[in-house]
Amino acid sequence: MRVIKTKDYADMSRKAANIISAQVILKPDCVLGLATGSTPIGTYDQLVDRYENGDLDFSRVNSVNLDEYRGLDKDNDQSYRYFMNKHLFSRVNIDVAHTYVPDGSEPDSSKACADYEAIIENFGGIDLQLLGLGHNGHIGFNEPTDHFPKNTHCVDLAESTINANKRFFEKEEDVPRQAYTMGIGTIMRAKSILVVVSGADKAEILNKVINGPITPEVPASILQLHPNATIVADEAALSKTSL
Numbered sequence: 001m002r003v004i005k006t007k008d009y010a011d012m013s014r015k016a017a018n019i020i021s022a023q024v025i026l027k028p029d030c031v032l033g034l035a036t037g038s039t040p041i042g043t044y045d046q047l048v049d050r051y052e053n054g055d056l057d058f059s060r061v062n063s064v065n066l067d068e069y070r071g072l073d074k075d076n077d078q079s080y081r082y083f084m085n086k087h088l089f090s091r092v093n094i095d096v097a098h099t100y101v102p103d104g105s106e107p108d109s110s111k112a113c114a115d116y117e118a119i120i121e122n123f124g125g126i127d128l129q130l131l132g133l134g135h136n137g138h139i140g141f142n143e144p145t146d147h148f149p150k151n152t153h154c155v156d157l158a159e160s161t162i163n164a165n166k167r168f169f170e171k172e173e174d175v176p177r178q179a180y181t182m183g184i185g186t187i188m189r190a191k192s193i194l195v196v197v198s199g200a201d202k203a204e205i206l207n208k209v210i211n212g213p214i215t216p217e218v219p220a221s222i223l224q225l226h227p228n229a230t231i232v233a234d235e236a237a238l239s240k241t242s243l
């Protein structure tokens, strides 16, 4: 696992965008795995800048997102589909028909998850998967548990995740309790992985991810085993490591 230390959030966002840009330039029809959360927003802004100045062409890119709330349809402004349209897809020349997010409006969770896993398999896997890091070490919505889930599945969100996300909803009762998420196996099968982490509030968990034991209690710790994983984190997020 490579760790790249950046000065601050803006520096992290630029460096992460440079890595994604290299992927798109080298393989214009690549499959990008994308993430939501506040951390990647700056990276998406940087990608939009590079598209606007002519450096990037997304016309042949396909994308698959990590996760989606169960029970929210794509027009709900709290859905991850809505987030992606707003922060990236509507701002670059990607073909929206080539962008995939698990179908939160599908009530049959086995179907929603099997269909999504099949989409990724049909692509022949993900070239570059972007990840944020939850405060409890989750990636996608793979919460701490006693095993590493293999494929896309339905999860009950941890209380801490519901709390962290309630700021985006009018009332706490509106925060969905379940989500569809790529499994740890789905993520680990990506050819390369890029994790963005910012801020002192992530320092403790990031130290565990990098230096701690590999355990499903810290889901992101499995990334230590990935042959091509890169963490781009700012000084504050790395402040509990010796890096």
Ligand SMILES: N[C@@H]1[C@@H](O)[C@H](O)[C@@H](COP(=O)(O)O)O[C@@H]1O
Binding pocket: 035, 036, 037, 038, 039, 040, 066, 067, 131, 132, 133, 134, 135, 138, 139, 140, 141, 161
């Ligand atoms: N499902 C998403 C994760 O993919 C994301 O990494 C995490 C951290 O979000 P933030 O970047 O806002 O800290 O939030 C959500 O739970």
